[in-house]
Amino acid sequence: MPAGATYRVIVHVYDRMRDSLGTGTLVAELPPGADLGKLFAELAARYDPRFAALPNDENSPFGVNALVLNGRRVSMPREAALQLSDGDELHLIPPIGGGA
């Protein structure tokens, strides 16, 4: 990657969050070295301020029960400082609390 290029991180969303955003796939452009915390700040700025807080709560369309980064579980805010890489993919798994 050329110096100064941005990292592209793909974020997959589901369920009511997808409905609310009108798409299931978001792309965040981040400066090299950005972390998970920075990604959510970018998503909040670019797509929807509700990305700033993702409660584990099915009552919110922005509720998230699990975060899966490149196939592995990560947790926020505990891992907010986790460094991202270009091409990373994050899945925001919604709550299924209603028993389905």
Added chain:
Amino acid sequence: MLVGSPAITPNRWTVVGKSPLTGGWGDANCGGYWGPMLKAAGYDGVFLKGIADRPVYLFIEDGTAELRDAGDLWGVDALDTELQLRERYPKSQSAVIGTGAEKLSLMSGVVNDEGRIAARSGMGAVMGAKKLKAIVCRGTAALPMHDAARANEIRKRYIREMAGNPKVKYFTKYGTINHTASSAFGGDSPVRNWAGSGLEDFPSAEAISDDNMLAHEYKKYACWKCNIACGGHYRTDDAQFPVGKTHKPEYETSALWGNNLLNDNIHSIMKANDLCNRYGLDTISVGSVIGFAIDCFEQSLITRRDTDGIELKWGDAASIMALADKIGKREGIGDVLADGVMRASQKIAGSEALAVHIGGQEPPAHDPRYAPSWGMIYAADATPGRHTQMAAWVQENGGTIPGIDTPSVEKYTYTGKGGLNAHINNLGQAVFSAGVCMFAFTRVSFSEWTETIEAVSGVPTSVESLDEIGQRVAAIRQAFSLREGISPVNYHIPGRAYGDPPIEKGPLAGVVVDLDTLRREFYEARGWDPGSGVPNTETLERLGLGDIVADMEVVKPAVAAP
């Protein structure tokens, strides 16, 4: 008590018996229209003893009941049986068995409303063994209620409350099919017979999920008097797997026939739903046993010689459906698999590690490693492997029970959950026994149940009184299983689903469920012995169940803590 009343979702009926699948308490619950019609025909429940000497059905009308000859219906599939009976008895509703239950498959259930099935515990085989093809009900009696006007007013109020809830609206649109893919990717759903991970092994899960499934809905469906209306009628004119009409394949069906078999052929999933409904078989168990068989084939524990020439392959819809048909008919390899994973595994040498069952029951499509309290209740309740037994999995998954304040819960913290698990389970035991739907339990204020039960029965009702009723229900179920020699603490626990050994890939990597701690604390909070799960004498006496103390004294030495 609430079936036939103005409660929210007053339509659920339950088949209860000794489970031929697990050997302990068996039950299976279902919606539809049959339960309210049984009430309208003048009965709260039906007890059946003995075995008929030839196929019969029970005809119940306006307070009378009679066994009639079912010789012409024996051998007819469940859906056609129901249609024939409705033609014979206009305006009736029937609960019927399919040919799978006639052949005593331990994965068989009881069907109503052309494909809604009380599927678990092998209750269809109990009817099949009794040669009872159907229970037909017809009647017009109104449910006697303490204060019908108040019950109706309460209904209207809660329907208004729910109508404004976006979460309910979304559920009305999709029902359970909105998370087949996200559950595969997040780790909730089993993938590749519980040994895989969605993103790596089944990245095409979206092909069978959400709008891709919804696109096949041609008509909405609601169970009797249900304002949520999460169901739908589906069809596909696919050349290989055409289906004229079937109920929406629920998440459980889609996950176990899709994610778990790496099968992204959506038409085959609708076909599997229809096929299982016709045979009267449990889609969870049949999907599971097919996953087990493919795994055995892949590991060369069985070969084409054992499978009647079928080459079993992950994701191969044609061989999956061919196997399903053989299971329904109990033909060849189908006969080996027709009684579920545990019994199939006993017949296939070396297959134990691939056999995912809990005490004989195939678990549903919710992984204990994703929500450990689900894993706990699967392994602690008298009916093993049930996602419909309430516990703190609701909170672990980000859900709530509206109107019930609960502390926040950390998924992977194993201590301190016993009281919450017991309380939520008790409330579920009580409210579900009253005959309403789990999907309403988690979507309407709990005060709906206390208010309506009070209006219908005239008995003052509170969260506390329902908790106590739930304790009683749970204790009776547990005591029944123990008396029959089945102890939940001795259930077979499939290591694959609990992290023994931990999986190395995917979002569940490294998760090991501390079942022992969760289960001990749950039993302790119930007033049961934490090691053996036998209800304590004081608990039984406090609950007014002194008459089962003597039975528990007999089982105690046999159920010493493992």
